[in-house]
Amino acid sequence: MNTNIIEASGLGKRYGSTWALRECTLAIPAGHVAALVGPNGAGKTTLLNLAVGLAEPSAGRVSVLGGQPAGSPAALDGIAFVAQDTPLYRNVSVADMLHLTRNLNRHFDQHYAQTRLSELGIPLKRKSGKLSGGQQAQLALTLALARRPRLLILDEPVAMLDPIARHDFMASVLTAVADDGVSVLLSSHVLAELERVADYLVLLSAGQVQIAGEVEDLLAGHRLLTGPTAQADRYTAGPVVYTRRGDAQTHLLVRVAADDPVPPGWEAHPVGMEELALAYLREPGAGALPGPSLSGVAR
């Protein structure tokens, strides 16, 4: 599959006089678990709302599933969205939530949903408002997956969950990815959790895309250099993302090509995703990497 599950060009959203998202150009290829990372207020939820058609762009355009306009019938049909805090009808039983979702969609795999809920030990007769936070999240995920979407969008799915529920939830997502090949776009600021599941990273900062790309490529394109503080200012081999200065030693997170030589006197370490994300988040000015090219749609 070569399609992009989401493409944005010059996308912007303004609330009153504040731009929640600005000049966002982005293309995420299908087949990934893409993590949307950024501090609070960076525009993560805004971007996701635009992608599912809950919000209308103030500028630019966004399309999904290989060129379908966001919010169009075809887009809604192929995307399942689990909003922040997993809104469910609290007074409606789990069984009726399934029935409700089945009635609101063209496809709904009732057997899959029921099997999955019974494996999770979620009773069908209980009101969804009486489930634990973890169970509510799992119910919302089940409702979404039973629609057999091509793209699953999750907005802060684990923010309210305890570590065990968080782990179980992410495992469920990964199982669905493995079984069904569904693409996933999820926003989070729980970096440690993402490191395990995401293979594509989009960093948003102050309403703009800072870096975007496959995690493997991003990690290969950065390294952490440790060397004497006295020489820190003389490093010119490539762009420096982030500098942590000590009395004797300084750490530089730099962008490099994979086979760039390490400057004499410096020691190189590979970076992890969390380290990389944190470095960029601490330096909102650090430049954007070119992401994958937009296919035909963004003119």
Add this chain to the structure above:
Amino acid sequence: MTAQTMPTRPAGPGRLRPVPWRRMAWVNWRQHRVALAGVAAFLGGFAVYLWLSGLQMHHAEAAYCHPAASISCAVNFTGPYSESAIIVSIVLQAVPALIGAFIGAPVLARELETGTFRYTWTQGIGRLRWALAKLVLLAVAVTAVAGAFTVLFAWYNQPWAAAGYVSPFSARTFDLLGMVFAAWTLAAFAIGVLAGMLIRRAVPAIATTLAAYAALAFATGLWLRERYISPLVTSSASPPASSWAISGWYTKGGRFAFGDHGSGIANTVRQICGGPCHGTHQDPAQLLAQRGYTHWTSYQPASRFWTFQWIEAGWLLALSVLLIAVAIWLVRRRAA
């Protein structure tokens, strides 16, 4: 964790067949069954009461009120039943307001208030289709229930009409008869829906709906309705039977003198007598007539009842369609 595989998606895109409308009927029922059942229980109980007390009234009227002006009619029919008939009409007047407030207002407000719109509006059905199906089905349901109630009330009211006690134009019964009761119910529902969409919280939307409905109903009853068609004018002592008298005034020499409400009559009589008219036991109306004043009454004849019903039902229907259309437009364009 789950280890089952999901079946592959059915055949590709092309032109999507939308989610069938009929599925929304279940959705509506499931989501509003508590409110609908509450209204149904209340109206059902009320209908039983109307039926039982209506039977008694029919019997009493048939047995004692021929002729209607008899003492036996007063003792056995008008006396015992008039209070309950007034209470019935007052309770019924409140029904559209209650339906608007408790069914109309929460429909959209609850979704926005609890955030569940982010679930509902991202389902495959699409929010436009969802809103249309939800609002149109509920609107038809509440209007049909109100229409059925009108039939029952018309039967309940028959003995009073037969005995000549209630003009069809009476403010107490006009909006409970014909098509107007259903139209008011629909309008109250539409007011509730739009208030809920604008206010986005259920309780304030309910309060606003009650206030807006009451304002509209009072403005219509007290001011607007009598102006649908210019009233007829007569100088006879009283307007024709069971017509709707609107106002009266005196003229002298072809010119307006004073209205027959308030202090106009008293002041003129005092002028004529040159002071308080002590000792005269003359009827002021007679005195005024002797001095060349003519009394006029404007009225709507009973024959205009159905015309007025059509006019009122018509503009209420147009208003309801407009309000619901605005609500649906707002659902379409509302940014999360």
